[in-house]
Amino acid sequence: MKRLWQLYLGSYEGLSKPVWMLSLIMLINRSGAMVIPFLGVYMTQSLNFTLTETGTVLSCFGIGAICGSWIGGWLSDRIDHFNIQLFCLLLCIPIFCFLPLLTEPLTLSSGVFVLSLVSETFRPANSVAIASYTKKENITKAFSLNRMAVNLGFSIGPALGGFLAAFSYRLLFYGNALSCAIAAIVFYLYFRNRSGEKREKHGTKPIGNAGRSPWKDTQFVLFSLLCCLYTICFFQLLNTLPLFYREVHLLDEWDIGLILGFSGLVVFLLEMLLVHIAEKRLNASTIIILGTVLCGASYLMLLYPGKLPILYASIFVLCISEILAMPFMSTVAMQRATTETRGAYMGMNSLAFSVAYVLSPYLGTRIAHNFGFDTLWLLTGLVTGVAALGFWINMKQMKL
Numbered sequence: 001m002k003r004l005w006q007l008y009l010g011s012y013e014g015l016s017k018p019v020w021m022l023s024l025i026m027l028i029n030r031s032g033a034m035v036i037p038f039l040g041v042y043m044t045q046s047l048n049f050t051l052t053e054t055g056t057v058l059s060c061f062g063i064g065a066i067c068g069s070w071i072g073g074w075l076s077d078r079i080d081h082f083n084i085q086l087f088c089l090l091l092c093i094p095i096f097c098f099l100p101l102l103t104e105p106l107t108l109s110s111g112v113f114v115l116s117l118v119s120e121t122f123r124p125a126n127s128v129a130i131a132s133y134t135k136k137e138n139i140t141k142a143f144s145l146n147r148m149a150v151n152l153g154f155s156i157g158p159a160l161g162g163f164l165a166a167f168s169y170r171l172l173f174y175g176n177a178l179s180c181a182i183a184a185i186v187f188y189l190y191f192r193n194r195s196g197e198k199r200e201k202h203g204t205k206p207i208g209n210a211g212r213s214p215w216k217d218t219q220f221v222l223f224s225l226l227c228c229l230y231t232i233c234f235f236q237l238l239n240t241l242p243l244f245y246r247e248v249h250l251l252d253e254w255d256i257g258l259i260l261g262f263s264g265l266v267v268f269l270l271e272m273l274l275v276h277i278a279e280k281r282l283n284a285s286t287i288i289i290l291g292t293v294l295c296g297a298s299y300l301m302l303l304y305p306g307k308l309p310i311l312y313a314s315i316f317v318l319c320i321s322e323i324l325a326m327p328f329m330s331t332v333a334m335q336r337a338t339t340e341t342r343g344a345y346m347g348m349n350s351l352a353f354s355v356a357y358v359l360s361p362y363l364g365t366r367i368a369h370n371f372g373f374d375t376l377w378l379l380t381g382l383v384t385g386v387a388a389l390g391f392w393i394n395m396k397q398m399k400l
Contacts, residue, residue: 014135014137015134015138015142015145016134016135018129018133018190018191019145019146020145021190022129024149025183025186025187025190026126026146026149026150026153027152027153028153028179028182028186029180030153030179031153031156031179034157034160034164034172034176035161035172035173035176036061036238037238038165038169038172039112040239040240040242040243040361040365041242041243041246044243047103047108051243051365051368052365052369053105054243054361054365055365055369056109056362057105057108058112058239058357058361058362059358059361059362060109060113061112061113062116062355062357062358062359062361063357064112064113064115064116064120065116065119066120066354066355066357066358067120068117068119068120068121068122068123068350068354069121069353069354070347070351071121072123072124072125072347073345073350075124076124076125076343076347077340077342077343081125081126081129082191082194084125085122085125085187088118088121088122088125089180089187090180092115092118092176092180093177093180094177095111095118096115096176096180097177100173120350123346123350124350127330127346128343128346130142131346139334140279140328141272141275144323147271147327148267148268148272151263151266151267151271152265152268153264156261156264157179161175161253162253162257162261163254165253165257213344214337214341214345214347214348219398220333222394223391223394224349225352226394227329227352227353228353228355228356229386229390230291230292230384231352231353233295233296233360233383233384233387234295234318234321234322234325235356235357236299236360236364236380237263237315238360239360239361239364240361243365243368244373248373249311259311262315262316263316266316266320267319267322267323270319271327274320274324275324284395285391285396287324287325288325288332288391288395289388289391291320291321291324291326291328292384292387292391293384293385293388294318294320294321294324295318295321295322295380295384296382296383297381298317298318299318299377299381300377300380300381301313301317302314303377303378330346333345333346333349
């Protein structure tokens with residue numbers, strides 16, 4: 001136990017204070033993240049949208065995320081990341097307050113599009129900020145710490161959201177706005193005099209096409225497409241999985257919030273330790289492939305009979321998948337970039353996730369509606385298997 005504890009503490013060594021503060025701000029922001037996990041349930045239960053209408057609105061979130069990822073990546077190579085992050089946090093506040101007034105599919109789709117456009121513009125700038133305050137050898141740790149904060153917040157937000165939704169779904173939107181306001185204040189107070197700090201230049205030397213525009217880096221474009229396939233499957237967590245809990249297992253909002261909160265807690269407790277161990281013993285290719293396979297396995301587990309035990313076991317495996325795959329996907333993107341193209345590469349990395357925001361709910365809800373959830377989980381397992389094979393071939397070519 002002592003050795004394990006020392007190993008756990010060692011996984012946090014080498015991270016700068018600004019990186020810790022970025023993670024704290026992310027924790028504050030994500031602790032109020034109640035809207036997106038419950039958006040599908042909100043539309044079907046409170047607004048009486050059909051499953052197809054719900055999927056369409058959720059897909060608009062993804063379309064906005066695509067635009068935001070491109071804009072965020074473009075801006076991050078031209079404007080200081082401090083201003084981009086602060087502007088996005090502040091702008092999200094009125095958007096969240098306005099969303100409860102939109103009760104029709106078309107108007108809500110528009111509102112969700114604007115929300116995701118702003119929130120996803122934040123992501124590439126945040127990634128560049130993390131890299132700016134991190135030494136090269138600690139970059140994966142820094143991304144993992146940031147994601148750990150996101151997931152700790154995600155363990156708090158849905159659990160609190162499930163409680164508030166029992167009183168009124170409107171409280172979810174106002175709670176999310178409040179968390180953005182607090183995060184913006186803390187961010188401004190700490191980083192207002194640090195935005196011009198000298199950055200650590202740890203872009204790698206170009207390998208083949210690497211280091212140029214990511215759109216001309218053929219191997220990285222393929223890598224991003226494979227990341228998109230993975231995240232299409234993974235993001236069923238935010239889209240069809242809560243609906244599956246509600247419609248098939250008849251769980252109420254509180255129980256759904258607890259399961260989603262459990263997932264965030266698992267990632268919070270295990271991510272830094274597992275990433276630290278994996279980074280020392282495995283290469284990036286093996287780690288990402290293993291994470292991809294576990295994603296498919298987690299959804300295939302839902303085919304087995306049982307209620308809460310199988311649901312918690314499935315989401316635990318999905319958490320391990322996320323821990324292994326996602327931080328190293330970001331690290332690969334950062335390693336392919338030079339200092340001058342860092343924003344563009346992280347923008348494309350975010351873009352792969354954003355495309356999944358569109359396709360994941362659109363495909364997931366329609367497959368579930370027309371063929372049933374069992375078919376959806378089978379197809380998810382198949383797609384992750386194809387993605388794992390693709391990663392093996394692609395990353396072998398990238399020499400990772």
